[in-house]
Amino acid sequence: MRLYLFDKELRLRLTDALERIEIALRVDIAHLLGERDAFAHLHRDTFHPSFARRKFGRDPRDNFEKWQERCEGMERRSKEDFVNHYRQKHGPRLPIWVAVETWDFGTLPWCDDFHDQPQLIARTFLLLSIARHMTKVVCPDTGWHQRLQAHLTNFPAPHTQRQLSLDDMGAPPGWERWWSA
Secondary structure, three states, X not given: OHHHHHHHHHHHHHHHHHHHHHHHHHHHHHHHHHHHOOOHHHOHHHOOHHHHOOOOOOOOOOHHXXXXXXXXXXXXXXXXXXXXXXXXXXXXXXOHHHHOOOOOOOOOOOOOOHHHOHHHHHHHHHHHHHHHHHHHHHOOOOOHHHHHHHXXXXXXXXXXXXXXXXXXXXXXXXXXXHHOO
């Protein structure tokens, strides 16, 4: 039960950080692309050819076409008042600063059978470290990383057959000194 509660609180803390990161990404994308053109996200030449022209498998569409299809689907499904307002006043094509608010940045596919893949378990601490770094970049005065450190140091003592610990998550020795900096 303690491991379950630990995991639940860890997910809540990560959600807090990821929300901040997502907002910062939306702002940066809207600002950078919007400086070029209000509809820069609709133009293939906005994107690097290694992304825009790459194809996978038998699908005849390239990454740009698939990405456009996904974005258009999210824009169509949006029930947000600001999207409806923009469409009524200006037409169906959304500028980047409106469109970016309809986008779903997706989730990583988490795998339930990590126990057979230690390299995936160890990646957990790396991902936490990336979230720590990005949160400090987008919100320098945050105390999020300190709250997460306090939570991590309270990792439940091993009490199951699997004997999981912070070491299994990939935490290097002395991580606490670096983390709190």
